[in-house]
Amino acid sequence: MSASVTQPDYVKRIRRCERELSVYRTDIEDWTAAHIALEKCWAWEDLLSKASYLYDHILEIDSDFQDLLVEHAEHYHAELDDKIRLLAYDWLSLSKMLIADAELSQDEYGIEALNLLKEEVQNMELMLTPDDQFFDGEKIEHMELQAIEDHRRGTTQPLESLLNEPA
DSSP: OOTTOOHHHHHHHHHHHHHHHHHHHHHHHHHHHHHHHHHHHHHHHHHHHHHHHHHHHHHHHHHHHHHHHHHOGGGOOHHHHHHHHHHHHHHHHHHHHHHHHHHHHHHHHOOTTHHHHHHHHHHHHHHHSOHHHHTOHHHHHHHHHHHHHHHHHTOOOOHHHHHTSOO
């Protein structure tokens, strides 16, 4: 230390350095928190993407199996049908867990694919509902009212547009 630096100057410089160090620490902590949050957001988006991919894959397997049965009913294997249903139930269970966790973080991370996953879960639940429960009068009436409300909100598509979509 040079002789020209007085005690008050020394104290001022230390205090200034302490303040700057405090700001630096806060910046690092904020950056670290943001970095962790960003990684978590990417992880959620990745999981949601995988969920949608698996949903499509399970539906494709089921559809192919159903198409085979339409043409060749003799190819029905209860064990294979059970395995497909088990895949769907496993996916549904895991996806419901993911939704519960993702909803806690949605406001923080703005997870866009969450709504799609919720729709897919709803569709899978319908697919797995036994016919005797699916065609229950109250449920059908509720679904009818929901469909009317969806149509009024403009969230439905004409049947023709669905039939003309590429496979």
